[in-house]
Amino acid sequence: MSVEFAKVLMEPAYRKVATAIGARILSRALREGERLPPETELARQFGVNRSTVREALRELESRGLLQRRPGSKLMSVSRPPQAAIAQGVRHALLLHDVSVRDVWEALTMLEPPLAQIAARVRTTADLECIRAAAQAFAAHNAVTGQAVQHTAEVFRCIGRATHNPVLGLAQEPLLQLLEPSLRVMIDQVPQARARIATAHRRLVEALEAQDEAAAHSWMGRHIKDFSRGYQLAGIGLETHVTADADTP
Amino acid sequence: MSVEFAKVLMEPAYRKVATAIGARILSRALREGERLPPETELARQFGVNRSTVREALRELESRGLLQRRPGSKLMSVSRPPQAAIAQGVRHALLLHDVSVRDVWEALTMLEPPLAQIAARVRTTADLECIRAAAQAFAAHNAVTGQAVQHTAEVFRCIGRATHNPVLGLAQEPLLQLLEPSLRVMIDQVPQARARIATAHRRLVEALEAQDEAAAHSWMGRHIKDFSRGYQLAGIGLETHVTADADTP
DNA sequence: GGTTGCCGGTTTGTCCGACAATCATACGAT
């Protein structure tokens, strides 16, 4: 027997309330879209003050488990939208001082097999989405900001085409983190736009033909091209990724 | 010109306060470990009530940007710990009804190159950590829960050995999601423990020798073995991953 | 008929004030 005592844990009430509601959501007792009772009612049920309930709601809200539907005052249950989660991951990685190399390395690992899977399981609608995004890049890449956005959008469409939410959620923060440096790179390397457009064309062709090997290969080159672009733009791979505007 | 008006956005005060403090943290104006002023002081500075400040703090706290250091009442700035972020991602994926296949597919893509990188850049300390984890699995795998924990721990050590926070953060939620099904699998497939132990041995050998190809290959087999285990255990790959206890 | 204006009830956002519990610190007693 140990003479050590377990650390007594005093959980504040607002946290208990938050975990209680959160557990209900996670266990599907509260289903997606369902509306929560008003705050006063929750306060009555939990036997705490409304202020306490509100603190709990803020916590769940920031995790994306609750959101307020436009035009409704009552909170409703929601599956956390990808954007919310990705932002959390992005902030975490920002504060952990990840370098451009770290993000790029992850993309190198992630994207080619992702494209390969997309080539296998994509639907016609997916293909149309990807084609539209590539088209958008080709047509409107004069403004650097738009070029970056469309580049990311192509990745997102390909991610969705895998029909695997895990992959989409994994790549989203990486895209967001790379955005600022990508902006600089596209801005400073003249041939970047053309090379990206070419990669898009090849990728679309491979996805059309459901040619897994080609999709894998071209995505690999696409990502690898980024590192060359960084070199040309004078962006060191050890540069820490920087915070970007949160509300573009 | 369109006659449409932009949707007027009414941001509540607690959100403004939260984003204000959050921006300071992200911009490094508030550095890691730094302590925030007391709530009353914050309320005075922002010109709002303390209750409002508290709601904002709950939000930042749940994102891991703030935490209370044990024994201190004042909030202090913190980089979000991996566990917190991973839990957020896990909850999101749970609510998005990801299947075992989805998670396994992501691991298939992620882990082999991850092991490869680890083989390249691992330090002696990393190796020691991995070896210890594998050793722990070999020695204490009788209880299913421990076996699962140690299996995950080996992955985590290998992830850390890449010295790329992005990869560690990417794999953590996957490990957590796989845990419940892995528990069932290890429990029901007699030869699972031995096969995992073998994989660990091979991986340690490859990492010792810094043999990238072998590390990649053995990790691939290790992951692939999981799917065979699922088959033997009668776990359909289309099964949705289930919520697990949050506080093990 | 469709639009407009008004009314009452509900709910949130925000504020105020209050108090117990906890912790830090200093100070005094043994």
Next chain:
DNA sequence: ATCGTATGATTGTCGGACAAACCGGCAACC
């Protein structure tokens, strides 16, 4: 020197309060 205590600061929680926004319905009006 160790212990106990007073004191102040800070959080957790509470109760109540009020304005603003929103909803539904109903009357009035073109």
